[in-house]
Amino acid sequence: MNEIRDPAEDRRLDAVRADARADTLQDGPVDPVALAAELAGEHPADIAAALDEQEPETAAAVLASLPHERRIEVLDLPDFDLSNDLIEALPGEEAVRVITAMSADRAADLFRWMEEPARSELFGRLPAETQNELNRLLSWPEHTAGSLMTTEFVTAPANWTIGDTLRHIRAIERTRETIYAIYVLDPASHKLLKAVTLRRLITGEPNQPLLSVAPSHDPITVDPLMDREDVARLILKYDLLAVPVVDERENVLGIVTVDDVMDAMIEEATEDAQKFGGMEALDEPYMEIGFLSMLKKRAGWLCVLFLGEMFTASAMQHFEGELERAIVLTLFIPLIMSSGGNSGSQATSLIIRALALHEIQLGDWWRVALRELPSGLALGAILGTLGMVRITAWQLIGLHDYGPYWMLVALTVGSALVAIVTFGSLIGSMLPFALRRLGFDPASASAPFVATFIDVTGLVIYFSVALVILHGTLL
Amino acid sequence: MNEIRDPAEDRRLDAVRADARADTLQDGPVDPVALAAELAGEHPADIAAALDEQEPETAAAVLASLPHERRIEVLDLPDFDLSNDLIEALPGEEAVRVITAMSADRAADLFRWMEEPARSELFGRLPAETQNELNRLLSWPEHTAGSLMTTEFVTAPANWTIGDTLRHIRAIERTRETIYAIYVLDPASHKLLKAVTLRRLITGEPNQPLLSVAPSHDPITVDPLMDREDVARLILKYDLLAVPVVDERENVLGIVTVDDVMDAMIEEATEDAQKFGGMEALDEPYMEIGFLSMLKKRAGWLCVLFLGEMFTASAMQHFEGELERAIVLTLFIPLIMSSGGNSGSQATSLIIRALALHEIQLGDWWRVALRELPSGLALGAILGTLGMVRITAWQLIGLHDYGPYWMLVALTVGSALVAIVTFGSLIGSMLPFALRRLGFDPASASAPFVATFIDVTGLVIYFSVALVILHGTLL
Numbered sequence: 001m002n003e004i005r006d007p008a009e010d011r012r013l014d015a016v017r018a019d020a021r022a023d024t025l026q027d028g029p030v031d032p033v034a035l036a037a038e039l040a041g042e043h044p045a046d047i048a049a050a051l052d053e054q055e056p057e058t059a060a061a062v063l064a065s066l067p068h069e070r071r072i073e074v075l076d077l078p079d080f081d082l083s084n085d086l087i088e089a090l091p092g093e094e095a096v097r098v099i100t101a102m103s104a105d106r107a108a109d110l111f112r113w114m115e116e117p118a119r120s121e122l123f124g125r126l127p128a129e130t131q132n133e134l135n136r137l138l139s140w141p142e143h144t145a146g147s148l149m150t151t152e153f154v155t156a157p158a159n160w161t162i163g164d165t166l167r168h169i170r171a172i173e174r175t176r177e178t179i180y181a182i183y184v185l186d187p188a189s190h191k192l193l194k195a196v197t198l199r200r201l202i203t204g205e206p207n208q209p210l211l212s213v214a215p216s217h218d219p220i221t222v223d224p225l226m227d228r229e230d231v232a233r234l235i236l237k238y239d240l241l242a243v244p245v246v247d248e249r250e251n252v253l254g255i256v257t258v259d260d261v262m263d264a265m266i267e268e269a270t271e272d273a274q275k276f277g278g279m280e281a282l283d284e285p286y287m288e289i290g291f292l293s294m295l296k297k298r299a300g301w302l303c304v305l306f307l308g309e310m311f312t313a314s315a316m317q318h319f320e321g322e323l324e325r326a327i328v329l330t331l332f333i334p335l336i337m338s339s340g341g342n343s344g345s346q347a348t349s350l351i352i353r354a355l356a357l358h359e360i361q362l363g364d365w366w367r368v369a370l371r372e373l374p375s376g377l378a379l380g381a382i383l384g385t386l387g388m389v390r391i392t393a394w395q396l397i398g399l400h401d402y403g404p405y406w407m408l409v410a411l412t413v414g415s416a417l418v419a420i421v422t423f424g425s426l427i428g429s430m431l432p433f434a435l436r437r438l439g440f441d442p443a444s445a446s447a448p449f450v451a452t453f454i455d456v457t458g459l460v461i462y463f464s465v466a467l468v469i470l471h472g473t474l475l
Numbered sequence: 476m477n478e479i480r481d482p483a484e485d486r487r488l489d490a491v492r493a494d495a496r497a498d499t500l501q502d503g504p505v506d507p508v509a510l511a512a513e514l515a516g517e518h519p520a521d522i523a524a525a526l527d528e529q530e531p532e533t534a535a536a537v538l539a540s541l542p543h544e545r546r547i548e549v550l551d552l553p554d555f556d557l558s559n560d561l562i563e564a565l566p567g568e569e570a571v572r573v574i575t576a577m578s579a580d581r582a583a584d585l586f587r588w589m590e591e592p593a594r595s596e597l598f599g600r601l602p603a604e605t606q607n608e609l610n611r612l613l614s615w616p617e618h619t620a621g622s623l624m625t626t627e628f629v630t631a632p633a634n635w636t637i638g639d640t641l642r643h644i645r646a647i648e649r650t651r652e653t654i655y656a657i658y659v660l661d662p663a664s665h666k667l668l669k670a671v672t673l674r675r676l677i678t679g680e681p682n683q684p685l686l687s688v689a690p691s692h693d694p695i696t697v698d699p700l701m702d703r704e705d706v707a708r709l710i711l712k713y714d715l716l717a718v719p720v721v722d723e724r725e726n727v728l729g730i731v732t733v734d735d736v737m738d739a740m741i742e743e744a745t746e747d748a749q750k751f752g753g754m755e756a757l758d759e760p761y762m763e764i765g766f767l768s769m770l771k772k773r774a775g776w777l778c779v780l781f782l783g784e785m786f787t788a789s790a791m792q793h794f795e796g797e798l799e800r801a802i803v804l805t806l807f808i809p810l811i812m813s814s815g816g817n818s819g820s821q822a823t824s825l826i827i828r829a830l831a832l833h834e835i836q837l838g839d840w841w842r843v844a845l846r847e848l849p850s851g852l853a854l855g856a857i858l859g860t861l862g863m864v865r866i867t868a869w870q871l872i873g874l875h876d877y878g879p880y881w882m883l884v885a886l887t888v889g890s891a892l893v894a895i896v897t898f899g900s901l902i903g904s905m906l907p908f909a910l911r912r913l914g915f916d917p918a919s920a921s922a923p924f925v926a927t928f929i930d931v932t933g934l935v936i937y938f939s940v941a942l943v944i945l946h947g948t949l950l
Contacts (some may be wrong), residue, residue: 109539277824349752
């Protein structure tokens with residue numbers, strides 16, 4: 001990824017941070033009231049960044065000195081890591097006031113990660129209505145639309161006028177900046193009928209019926225148990241800013257907004273990248289995760305791969321007799337094995353990504369196999385030729401003596417490369433399908449996993465080819 | 476990635492597709508007018524999906540029969556692949572009408588990919604104003620904020636009231652559903668002063684000044700040359716739906732919206748995943764790219780890796796004497812080499828992702844090295860122990876005879892594993908930093924690239940350890 005930074009942003013943040021640091025380092029303890037006054041006019045995300053630089057106690061004091069509305073905007077930020085600590089540091093009644101004012105999905109997130117007994121203690125002090133709302137949100141499994149959604153959305157019965165609706169929006173007090181859409185409900189059954197954007201709403205006259213500015217198509221909705229990646233796919237496909245989550249009676253439970261989906265997508269991309277690197281996905285940023293937690297995430301797969309790779313030792317033992325007779329064969333073992341692994345890794349990364357983007361489906365495996373077979377043969381032929389040229393060149397220039405049968409050795413290496421690269425491309429492309437078919441995540445087919453799989457079979461292919469070609473000469 | 480599909484969506488699309496297919500297969504040629512009437516009430520994204528199933532000529536005819544506004548909504552969809560073909564199929568004056576009505580960023584995309592001479596011919600027929608607007612958009616380099624932005628945004632001078640602004644929004648005819656924010660400009664210099672959301676706008680009274688509902692902080696803006704990933708980062712950080720692009724005089728050139736950024740992010744994630752798999756990123760979906768184009772993207776890196784891996788043959792040749800004396804050493808070459816590659820691949824994927832997410836900066840390399848050194852030692856110790864246990868167990872159970880010096884062989888394998896896994900973790904984690912430092916994309920440090928790099932040094936480490944431990948016995 002390229003990394004052209006925004007110089008203006010960097011300068012602004014550096015200035016804020018330098019101020020904060022100067023306060024800490026030179027003038028002794030920070031004056032929270034002064035810092036709060038200085039920060040109050042900044043964007044909430046910049047306030048959060050400045051608070052991150054402070055000691056937790058100072059940050060809590062600064063937060064307490066901010067205007068109430070600004071305080072809530074800061075705590076509402078989904079990436080603000082300090083939220084939990086700060087809310088726990090607030091006096092009881094202020095914590096309750098803040099949580100009831102925060103957006104429901106952020107408040108639910110807080111309780112999801114808060115530790116006992118602070119969690120139960122604080123939860124018990126909330127108004128019953130907020131408790132029910134949070135319990136409903138917290139009941140949905142992780143990574144589903146239900147767990148991502150917020151319950152703060154605007155509904156209006158279908159018999160209202162545009163004027164009624166605008167008055168309603170003005171009346172409901174919210175700290176949130178954004179209204180994504182107005183969800184128009186059947187007055188009797190509360191079924192979702194239409195979604196009207198604010199843009200369309202203000203283009204109408206106040207006495208017009210609300211439905212007159214509704215689009216012709218039905219609103220796109222999702223089930224609360226839908227996986228967050230599928231929600232993201234729908235939001236992308238229909239270019240939505242938010243999608244309503246409805247139950248089986250078509251009542252709106254909440255909405256999933258595009259910013260929450262973007263955060264979720266980045267998390268998924270990170271998990272996939274780490275898995276493809278051959279490890280369990282980390283739950284925390286690299287620099288923050290504990291040493292032992294990281295070791296656990298990495299050692300598990302490394303040991304599994306090591307045990308798998310032990311079969312290469314077994315394969316080699318099996319061919320020890322051949323090895324002793326033709327030591328020249330060992331010279332090319334790393335070269336041949338790695339070529340199989342590399343071609344497999346290419347094919348796997350292609351297919352994992354194409355499956356994730358729904359470019360191909362499970363049933364397309366044979367179509368993929370029919371593409372990978374000629375690709376593998378062509379790639380194998382290229383590498384095989386390179387390998388034979390290398391051996392011939394070294395032999396003729398006199399850089400190394402591969403013995404009297406050097407031409408047959410070159411032929412062995414070339415043929416083995418064709419076979420192994422073809423095999424690697426095929427296996428590498430089929431593995432994600434097989435994992436999906438067995439109910440696993442196709443992204444578990446990491447590069448090291450594929451390489452290990454192909455290493456063992458690659459050795460067997462190499463020695464089998466050698467036995468055929470070198471029979472009666474070296475072997 | 477999990478793939479719980481939305482059954483409701485599938486059913487709806489299947490029905491639309493089945494209809495379309497039934498029209499094609501059973502009733503002879505499709506009646507475009509009838510199909511257009513049937514589709515007119517659907518969501519534009521669903522209309523696009525149905526058109527994708529048709530022959531290009533039929534699709535063009537259906538599109539021509541759709542209501543004008545619906546036609547433009549469909550062509551405005553960023554992922555609608557047929558757009559170019561369809562617009563070229565429209566009669567000249569209708570094509571001009573459609574392009575002037577489309578959103579400017581989508582129209583610019585069309586011309587970006589349209590082929591000559593159709594491109595110049597159509598461009599020449601556009602009104603001068605549209606030509607200028609498109610030329611401005613097309614002049615920005617790919618992957619920058621300028622190339623992503625649309626010029627359709629709403630501005631208002633700072634001396635207007637809320638009522639003035641609402642009247643202005645109602646007056647400007649647009650087919651777009653969404654107004655992301657109103658950009659408030661200095662009446663004289665046209666400098667951007669504030670960004671006001673629609674939500675805030677409608678909470679005020681008509682006779683209030685527009686500035687009275689503006690937030691206290693300055694608007695977040697980007698430079699037209701900012702990389703799209705940095706734009707995405709800003710949009711995420713500040714939870715924006717759109718970010719204004721401003722020139723050096725702080726005049727607004729356009730806005731980048733969250734949906735365009737999401738598309739860009741998915742593209743980047745795909746490119747990174749393919750690069751990490753050890754190949755050049757494809758420009759097209761896997762099933763659509765031509766055989767030769769794909770071969771080219773894959774063969775290049777595969778050959779580079781192969782040439783790199785040839786050094787393993789040179790290293791082996793160098794130690795051929797030792798190999799002949801101690802053939803038992805060859806048995807563990809694949810096991811040891813792959814362990815180095817796997818630990819390196821883990822470290823590389825971790826660091827690439829952490830750099831991409833700005834969790835760590837270039838200057839953090841020594842902090843990372845200080846984390847990876849103990850991690851590598853610990854992981855190496857685990858694998859080394861496993862390796863020694865394996866050799867001891869096979870020897871004692873009698874599965875294989877590693878000769879009289881089997882204990883020394885086990886010690887060699889164990890020690891080499893500690894050294895190589897530590898080396899792999901260190902090199903794997905430092906490589907992305909080195910590439911970034913040299914001005915390359917850190918994501919070029921693919922799993923196969925790291926593995927190849929470590930394979931060669933791994934062999935040298937292995938044989939060096941063997942020479943020390945087995946000196947005077949086997950060697």
